[in-house]
Amino acid sequence: MQGSANLNLMIKAARRAGRALVKDFREVENLQVSAKGPGDFVTKADREAERIIKEDLMEARPTYGWLGEETGATAGADPTRRWIVDPLDGTTNFLHGLPHWAVSIALEHKGEIVSGVVFDAAKDEMYWAEKGAGAWMNERRLRVSGRRQMHEGLFATGVPFGAKKTLPAMVADLARLMPGCAGVRRWGAASLDFAYVASGRFDGYWERELQPWDMAAGLLLVREAGGFAEAVREGYDILDSGSVICGNDGLFDAFTKIIRNL
Ligand code: IPD
Ligand code: CA
Numbered sequence: 001m002q003g004s005a006n007l008n009l010m011i012k013a014a015r016r017a018g019r020a021l022v023k024d025f026r027e028v029e030n031l032q033v034s035a036k037g038p039g040d041f042v043t044k045a046d047r048e049a050e051r052i053i054k055e056d057l058m059e060a061r062p063t064y065g066w067l068g069e070e071t072g073a074t075a076g077a078d079p080t081r082r083w084i085v086d087p088l089d090g091t092t093n094f095l096h097g098l099p100h101w102a103v104s105i106a107l108e109h110k111g112e113i114v115s116g117v118v119f120d121a122a123k124d125e126m127y128w129a130e131k132g133a134g135a136w137m138n139e140r141r142l143r144v145s146g147r148r149q150m151h152e153g154l155f156a157t158g159v160p161f162g163a164k165k166t167l168p169a170m171v172a173d174l175a176r177l178m179p180g181c182a183g184v185r186r187w188g189a190a191s192l193d194f195a196y197v198a199s200g201r202f203d204g205y206w207e208r209e210l211q212p213w214d215m216a217a218g219l220l221l222v223r224e225a226g227g228f229a230e231a232v233r234e235g236y237d238i239l240d241s242g243s244v245i246c247g248n249d250g251l252f253d254a255f256t257k258i259i260r261n262l
């Protein structure tokens, strides 16, 4: 499958940042045993990854706008297009030497995500999607799972940490969902939770208090793989509300009803 020029640019940037992160990740594994720990080192790795991506993308498309987790928002001369970038999604995993993190890059055009790349560099899994062209992992076309029974469904979520306010809602969600499904996973990288729904590994995923860069690329993966996605609160915009519920076509309605407590 041949992607657009923009998609190829995104893949190249994700690979270059991914290579740098893989090198840093090996170092992080060594730093676990040091008294100081790998904290500062990871902050530097994260910033360096965004610098690499920004350099590649903005050099090639200097008129596009930019929204990156580490460097914030910059308006472009072309107000209709912007990159949305999380250079390292799954930072806590990276920091602890867990090989489950990704580079996430999306391109938005007139308020719509048109291309998305999620690169799991540690496993060399390149997930990508373009509007109307499907979702792919390396050379393989992706399709959401075919499961239609809630009791067979495996779901992913993000459990609020630190000062996040949605812990009670999450505990209530789990109490309603868990007795009737095959399990719930919290793997700590939102972009890969989406990618795993797109590839049929998970049957659904929901989370609150996310940022646009956690979701933009992953959302397109799920939709282009035949899945559905909405904000947790019905009728709200996903990126604006910072919440999402997504899943395969067979379970989305039942799953949504449980999470929304309908
Ligand atoms: C985080 C991860 C995590 C999600 C958090 C995000 P970061 O992104 O995607 O899975 O639960 O809400 O902030 O900080 O690792 O880029
Ligand atoms: Ca993130």
Ligand code: CA
Pocket: 069, 086, 087, 088, 089, 090, 091
């Ligand atoms: Ca991040």
